[in-house]
Amino acid sequence: MNTSNLSQLHNIVFTVGRITPSGVSLLGTCFLLNESGLLATAAHVTSNDEQNLVIVFSQGTDIMSYQDTSNNSVNAIPARIYAVDAVRDICILKVDQDVKSNLRIIGSDQASIAQHLDIIGYPHCTEGRRVLTYQSTVVGAKVLIESANIKSKHLILNIQTKPGQSGSPIFDSETGVVVAMLIGSYAPTSKGFMMIGDINPHTLHQTTHAISSEYLIEMI
Known part of the structure; x- marks a missing residue:
């Protein structure tokens, strides 16, 4: 993958989290599928439970630069479960926010x-x-x-x-x-x-x- 594509991945690949009394607990990785606000992750990441589920967007994160591990600020957007394939361990999430994704998905x-x-x-x-x-x-x-x-x-x-x-x-x-x-x-x-x-x-x-x-x- 060329460096220009790598530098844009923070706009496509995010973390899935859950809001807890002590803050946002991160559960795993997800990525944008299209501009309809749909994202994919593994079903075991969410445990098929959308209560207090969020997507933590990676604003200010550039994989080509130093990432500050002391920066604990998050931009958490509420998410809900759109579809689950438990057999294949796939979960599709949805957020109600304008997003952009140019990923090509084949197989x-x-x-x-x-x-x-x-x-x-x-x-x-x-x-x-x-x-x-x-x-x-x-x-x-x-x-x-x-x-x-x-x-x-x-x-x-x-x-x-x-x-x-x-x-x-x-x-x-x-x-x-x-x-x-x-x-x-x-x-x-x-x-x-x-x-x-x-x-x-x-x-x-x-x-x-x-x-x-x-x-x-x-x-x-």
Whole structure:
């Protein structure tokens, strides 16, 4: 992705939050889909609960410049849940505000094995650190995952991610189109493990799953 496109991403990629008695608690990453105020994130980010849900816009944040981690001021806009696909872990949010987005969304058919992709999100936002971050990865595998008798297209990316990146857009490095949305690390269904720092140790490995962005298009 070229630097001119990177410098505009703070106008497209934001954080999802929830208003609490102590302030805004950040939940994950989201991104604008169109000019109708629709945004995409992972369904597990919102827990299908729109109470006190907000989008924290990133005014004054430029990924090409130093980001001040001591700046805790936020521009939080109320959001509501527009649609949910629980099978594919997708949530579409809506805000009642004029927005602009020139993203081109295609799907994972555009991606091939060993192809370079770009991830833009907020890795540590769930820990209170709101820093828009660029990462580069490659496609390690393309898989069909079945849930509720429905098979869905996923990309397996050769990178370890943090919970705050759930809902991050994933771009084709050359064309800039969105091919997928980050869901999170694979964890086997098993018993007997313990959580360490709210993290399942089974997720600490060098691969991450992403759902094809074609399903986002179907929901809007």
